[in-house]
Amino acid sequence: MDAELIAMQLFSGVALGAILVMVALGLSIIFGMLGVVNFAHGALFMVGAYAGLYVATLTGSFWWGLLIAPLAVGAFGMLIERVLIRPLYKRSVDDPLLLTFGLGYVLVESVRIAFGNEGMPFPTPPELSGVADLGIGYFPIYRLFVVGVVAVVLVLLWLGLEKTRFGLIVRAGARDPQIMRVLGVDVAKVWLMVFGLGVGLTALGGVLAAPMRSVDPEMGALVLAEAFVVTVIGGMGSLVGAVVAGLLIGIAVSMTALFAPEMATIVMFALMALVLLIRPQGLFGKPGRA
C-alpha cells in the first residue's frame, strides 16, 4: 500500500465529506433554528440531483443545473415550510417530524413516477473531467472542484452569519426567538428563509454529488442516515460541528473502504457510538440541549 494511494483515498474521503457537510449543515441549521428534525432532507438531496440533471439536460450546461437546482429546490423548501410545517409549530415536536418523514416518501415516489426506477447517469462536465497532478498524486478534477465549491459556500455562510444583519437575526433567533419578537423581528419570516436555506444546501449537495455517482430515487436514504450521524457526532444544531464531523465521517468511510471494505458503513455508526459514550452532546454541542 503506497503513500500515493492513501493520499488519493484520503482526498476521496474529503470530497465525500464535503457533500455530507452540505447535507448535514442544512439539517443542523433547520434543527437549530426551527427545532424541526427534517426527515425529508435526504429526499430533497435526491430532488436536488434530479433538478440539476433536468436543468443541465434542458440547457445543455452543467453550470445552469448547478446554479438553478439549489435555488429552485430551496424555494420549494420555503413553500413546504409555509404550507405544511408552519401550522404544526404550536403542536408537539413529533408532528413536523412525522410530516417530513411522510413527505420524504411522497417525494421519492413522485420522482419514481416522473423519471422511473432506474438510475440515470449524470455526466461529469467536460471542463471538469480528467485528473490533475498535484505532485503527491493524481486527483480527479471534479472532486477538487466539489471541495472548492463547498469551501466557498462555507466561507459565504460564515460571512453571512457573522457579518450581516440577517446572520445576527439567525444566531439570536436560534437561541431566543421570543426576545426577537419583542424586539420587533418577525421570526416566522426568518424561519421561512432558514428552512429554504437548509433545503437549498442539501439540494446543492445533491447536484454536486450526482456526477460522482449516478442519480436514482433512493439516493437520499443513505445520505440522510449519514447526515444524522454527522449531526449527532458534531452536536445537534452546531454548524462548526457539522463541518468537522462531515469531513471526519467522509475520511473515515473512505479509509475503511480501502483497508477493510466490508466495514465501511459500520465505521460511521461505531464512531457515533464512541462519541455518544464519551461526549453525549456531540463534539461541538452544548450539554443539556435536546
Added chain:
Amino acid sequence: MAMLEIEELNAWYGASHVLHGLSLAVEPGEIVALVGRNGAGKTTTIRSVMGLMPKATGSVRFAGTELLTLPAHARFRLGLAYVPEERRIVPGLSVRENLQLGLLAAGGRIDERAAIDEIARTFPRLKERLDQQGVTLSGGEQQMLAIARAMIAGPRMILLDEPSEGIMPVLVEEMGALFRRLRDEGVTLLLVEQNVEWALRLADRAVIIDQGEIVHSSSAAALLADKAIQERYCAV
C-alpha cells in the same frame, strides 16, 4: 389620549384564568408603578400587552392602536419596548450584538454606530465591555444591557418587569436617575416592582394589582404615605 390603555383584560395560561377584567391607563410621559404581591399577575399583564400570552381577551391600545389583534413583533415598531424580568441577554452574542438586536427592527434607518456610541455614554459600564459576551456580565450589568437594548431605538414607552431585582443599591440608584431622565425626555414608563418604596418614590402614579384585578389606583405619593394599603396588598 392615553399612551397605554388596557380595558377588561382577561388572560389565561392554558385552563388557568389569571387576569380577570383588568383595566389600567398610562398617560404620556408619566411613570406608573404597578405593584402587588407574588403571583398577583404583574408579569402576566405585561406579557399580555406584549402579545406573549397564549390567550388574552379585552382591549389593549397603544397610542390609539389596538394591540391584541397584532402579531407580537408589531409592537416594538410602534415604539413599545419591554425589559423582561429574566433580562434575556442572548447567549453567544457580544454586548455590542445584543445592543444591535434593538436596532434590527429599524432596518438600517438608525445609524448603528451613532446609536451605540450614544448608549455607551448613558451606560459607561457597558462601554468598556462592548466586545465581551453579554452573558458574562454581572447581574446588574446584564440588567443595564437589557434596558439599553430596549431603549436604543428610541421607544415611546418602556415596560419594565422588576428591573431592580437582585441588583446592588448603587446601581438601583443609577437606574432611578436614568428612569427620571427618560421621563423628562418624554418617554412613558410602566414599572413593575417588588421594591415598592423605591418604585413609589420614582413614580407619578401607582396601581396595585391583586389576584388579576386592579384594587387600588392613586398618586404614588398617596400610596407611599398609606402604609395600611401597602401592608394589605404588597406584603410578601
